[in-house]
Amino acid sequence: MEWIFSPNFEPRPGGPSDVTSIIFHHTGSDNGDGTISWFQNPNSRVSAHYVVDRDAQITNMVDTNDRAWHAGISELNGRSNVNDFSIGIEIVNPDGNWSPYTEAQYQSLEWLTQDLLNKYPSITHITGHEDVALPKGRKSDPGDLFDWNRIREAAYGANPNVFPVVGAV
């Protein structure tokens, strides 16, 4: 894992103990370095905690205890401002509705999911941007080709005390 700083973050209003979800995204591009540069640019006003490239490389850009800017206007389980209480993971893919994710990416995501569940037993939901973005239909990532079963199995193999909802909510 590599650390490349993004200036686009702020403290979580509820602090680190408020981390209760993980949100998956596709980047909308095949160019991982381009996404990383965009998140490094203070003018973009966007970021994610992690970027997972096609070759499995994980880049950590915002401390998970802080609030990254990935979900926009959003709601999960009746609670708005999903960025406040989520960890955002951007997966490099032009569009997960027609472009498959790589095996290397799934392996990185499985590892990352387990690592985060062990670090934050407070996590109750792992879902996609498409499921939390408002208004409904505004976003379609990570898309129909994303295999939630891979993440579900990884999650249930992590902390035995944690059984998050995985996939659509």
Ligand SMILES: [Zn+2]
């Ligand atoms: Zn997204």
